[in-house]
Amino acid sequence: MAMLHTSSVLILAAAVAATFVAPDTSLGAVILDVPFTVQAPFNSWRAQPFKDACEEAVIIMAESYYTGDDLTPTYVRNRILAFAAYEKKYFGFHQDTNSDYTELLIDAQSKIWGTVVLNPTIDQIKKEIDGGRPVIHIAYSPKLKNPHYRLRMNPYHVVLIVGYDEARAEFVTHDPGTRFGENYRYPMNVIMDSNHDYQKPNKGTGRHAMIFTEP
Secondary structure, three states: OHHHOOHHHHHHHHHHHHHOOOOOOOOOEEEOOOOOOOOOOOOOOOOOOHHHOHHHHHHHHHHHHHHOOOOOHHHHHHHHHHHHHHHHHHOOOOOOOOHHHHHHHHHHHOOOEEEEEEOOOHHHHHHHHHOOOOEEEEEEHHHOOOOOOOOOOOOEEEEEEEEEEOOOOEEEEEOOOOOOOOOEEEEHHHHHHHEOOOOOOOHHHOOOEEEEEEO
């Protein structure tokens, strides 16, 4: 909620800064300790808003990383429903929010901040991870080639980058679109190639955009 971004957010940011320990990057691999959830916490994969709640689930994961919120299925369900209600009221829809709408949702209805970054590079993403900040990756899902996706997977998808592995040239993600999505690894080139913001009708040709997060 917007009221969280006043004096209280300064207290929250100070608390996070006081407990943050910089990751050890000496081995060329970093994985942040980010809680995981799927976008359908009670397996309601065919029901709205959970069918298209990848953006909301990723926001919840990033937020819980910074705040320490416990991601129980009930908590996640209620947060997704609240996000969707806000989106329908103020955006007119809740499915397939592009990077700009997703940033607005983060800033208005969560306890963290988001910044849209156009044409992000691998080095920029790694720098964010090194700084302890997960990155929201907006993807054209067919290019991710995840074998666990259902046959009618929405071509627009969002995952959270929580780490990287230099030796294997992989990004580590939390992918809310599958129950196998915790710390799911994608080759770095696959992440970069799949990075397309949502647009109609050609979902695979949108601009390259990610959302960098901070408390």
